[in-house]
Structures are given as structure tokens and as C-alpha cells.
Amino acid sequence: MTELNAITHKGTTLETAPTLYIEGSGIRFAYRRLGPSNGTPLILLQHFSGNIDAWDPAVVNALAVDRPVIAFDNAGVGRSTGQTPDNIAAMARDAVTFIGLLGFSKVDLLGYSLGGCVAQQMAAEHGPLVRKVILVGTAPQGGEEHLLAVLKEAFSQTETPDPRLPLFFTRSADGQAAGKAFLNRVYARKEDRDTDSGSAVTDPQAKALITWCATPDTEHTILRAITQPALVVSGSDDTMLPADNAYAMFRAMSNAQLLLYPDSGHGALFQHHAFFVSHVRTFLDA
């Protein structure tokens, strides 16, 4: 690695960037940093059970062409130490701690699924820290109650090579082809891969996600507190957190754009990665 790269992280990719560590408040956070050093950093908030290497390089590397992008493991996840909390508010606090350790005073958030719940909480509670927020395949507090059944069914399909194929992609030929291409990209990194999550991560995460989705918030207190520009994204056929959630979130927020993709499930951002990257850049650069 040249000295320039060491400073700017420019030209590195999710597959080749070294995993870095930073410690504070009793937690050692694992992360990778891509892209130039200047510009508002985009912080990626990951889905249930996912780690740094569950992000799609096609999305992350393309976004890092012209802005700093940070993928990290929140407390307890992957190679980060600490306890995985069983509630969204504590996950949001841990993420704010991590961002503070990196010295950022203003960031953009890309929250996906569980990470989208964390991003909502952060945007609502930490206005000065969060410039813009992208919410993908996620749900508002109190939005969705059938999630547990869907997760159980998906993880019981042991004949599929990876639960993300049926969970994240539609059953159409295009959907499954996109799913396999996604998995190929995700497994391209061979060295220094992140650690898979066990029940010490997934049990509290599941509790946090289910509690979030089942706790009524008929007044949309959290969404109404998000005044930053927001981009809400969903797939047409997301079976876990259906697109109706995205439409409801768009309706409840004062400054949100809604973007829905065709023939796509929970992994719409990976299936339509070229569109998604373009739309995110348009949104963040405006």
C-alpha cells in the first residue's frame, strides 16, 4: 500500500482494504474505510446477522469512488468486542460512539433492514451528527409484525446454499441470477474475512428487531423527528419487510424521497446495484 493510499484509502476496495480497529467506551470496533478522505463520510449500518463482508462490493466500492465510505461491525458483531444490545436505541448509541471515535462530526447514513431501524433512531436523536439518511428494506417502529415467522421459515430452508438467496431475492430467473451474482461478489474476498455471527449476536438482534417492529408508534414519533433529507428504498416483493413499510415511512417523513425497484426482494439494493448507486449519489450530491 502506498503512503497516499494509507492516508486517503482511495483506490482500496471492500475486498482488499485491511480491516482496521478503533477502541473506546470499552468496545473495540472492527471497520474498513474506503474512498477519498474528503467529503461527508457515508456510514453503512448492516442487516440482522450481517457483518462487514455481507455488504455487496458492487455497491460499496462504487459509492466509495467519490466519498469516504465506512463499513463496520457494531458492538458484539463480527470482530467487534462488546455486547450486542437487544434494542435499537442502544445499537444507535454504540454506532454514535464509533463515529465519534473516528472523529467525524457530520455523516451520512445508509441503513439496511435492521441497520435502517438504527439509522432512523440516529437521525431522529442526533440531528446535528446526521446530514442525510438512506433507509433500505426497513420498517418504521411498529410497522411490521409478521417478521418472526418469515425469518423462521427462511432459516428452516436448509436445502438452499445460503439463506440470503430465498430471503433477499425474488424467485424469478432474474432474481435468482442476481442473488447468485451477489453471493459471488460477497465471497470474492478470501483473506481476513469477517467472523460469522452466532446466537450471541442474532438472539439480541432478533429481539431488538422484533420489538422495534411490534412496538406501536401510531404517531410516527421517530419518523416525524427525522427532518434531514431521507431516501427510502425498497424492493417490490420484499417478503420480510414489504414495500408498504417504505411507502408508510415516506408518508410520515417530511423530507423523504421514495424509490421502489421492480421484481426484487429484501436485497433490492444488491440486485439493482447500478441503479441504487446512481440514485444514492444523486441523493447525497444534491
Next chain:
Amino acid sequence: MTELNAITHKGTTLETAPTLYIEGSGIRFAYRRLGPSNGTPLILLQHFSGNIDAWDPAVVNALAVDRPVIAFDNAGVGRSTGQTPDNIAAMARDAVTFIGLLGFSKVDLLGYSLGGCVAQQMAAEHGPLVRKVILVGTAPQGGEEHLLAVLKEAFSQTETPDPRLPLFFTRSADGQAAGKAFLNRVYARKEDRDTDSGSAVTDPQAKALITWCATPDTEHTILRAITQPALVVSGSDDTMLPADNAYAMFRAMSNAQLLLYPDSGHGALFQHHAFFVSHVRTFLDA
């Protein structure tokens, strides 16, 4: 005008391009042509009562930077001759006639409001002619029944300087400021302006629009026949053809993206013109 401009129309703008005429099937169509000569032409299909000069130069000129863009008056409208039909199917036939006269065998469509109904009909019935379709502030057949009341109320507000201010823009400070900026752009052209529409245009157009919106199509026959890539766009607070129509259209089409903008009405594409242009280019260039 240089010879190069005469051929390519490149560098001309909606405000400066000469109005051209082309005749066939007993109709003399008025139109303006912008942008380079190569690339798939983008044909603009205008809203109820609107003519060529009702398009927003901020949208049209930006789109014409890298593709041919054609604004025209359909039969009977503005300075085009012929009878304005009282049904969408005939308007679609007239538009196909016009495109044929220009010698195009493959086009993209941008249909706005009434023009969006015409675009749906064209995309469904003329598959080989239509490559991609953008549907803005419009409704599916059978989608909307309260339109007449809204139109009547809007046109009765004689104290407003232009019915488009209350009809196309939200009442928020941002919405009304965007509306005034839009009207300034629309009236920038002083010479060779298009002719306003009288009842010979608006009576049959109103009948066509209301019939379209009130004729049930519970099976979404037309939308299901649209297999081309589609981009459906609406404002969050469109009082004429509410965003629920856009969501329903997205749901019924097999290959549509949905895009909704915040704090905006029927004129969302003019209010959020920079976003809209970027999103249209991303969609058409994919």
C-alpha cells in the same frame, strides 16, 4: 443559426428553438426539436390544456443535453391543426402518427398527467415503437374518480395569477416559491409563443381524461401490457392525481420503478427539476 445547429438542434433551448411544422394524415403538427441528432428521441406528452410552452425549460433543456427531445402539440392543440379527440386511444394514435412523420422507429416517452395516460396507451399498444416510458403525475385507467371536482375548484380560484400555482404546487413556502420560479421559466420565451387552448381543446380533453379515470380496468389490462422499462413519478401531495395512483401503477406493471418526491404536488417534476432530470437520465441511460 449555424448549419450544424440546423442539423443537430444541439445547443438550442425550448425558449430559443424555432417552432417547426410537419404534416401528414390531414394534421399539421407543431413541434420543437432540441438536443443532438443521435440517440433515442424522447417524446414529451403534455398535460390537460397544456401546449409546447407549458413545459419547464429547466427540465426540457437539461434532458436535451445528451439526447434528442421533442415537444409537440398533439392534434388540435396549440398551433397543430386537426380535431382534439375526446378519448385517450385516439390521442395515442395521433401521437404515433406524429412520431412516424418524423421518421422515428423507436422512441422514449415522457407522459405527464393526461400525457401519461396517452403514454400508457402507446406503450401498451405499440411495443416495438416505445423503448422506455416515464409516467409522471398520472393515473391508470379506472384509477381516479374525483378529478373533475378538483379541476372545477382549481379553475374557479380566479384570484390566483395562474391556475398552475394552486394545482401543481403545494401550499408550503417551498412549494409556492417553486411554483413562481416555474412560471418565470415558462414565460421566459417572448417570441413565437405557442397558442393557448380554448374549449375546442379542453372540452374533449376533459372528457377523455375523465372517461379514462372513471372507466374500470380492475385487471389493469393496459398496465400489464406495458413490458418496457417504466419509471413512475409522483409528488407526495398531488391533489389532482394522488400518489396512491402511482403506487398502484408501480404494483400493476412488471418492470416499473417508482419515484416519489416530498412536499410536492402535480408539478413535482418542475419543483424537483434537478432531481427529476438526474433520475430520468439514470433511467434512460441504463
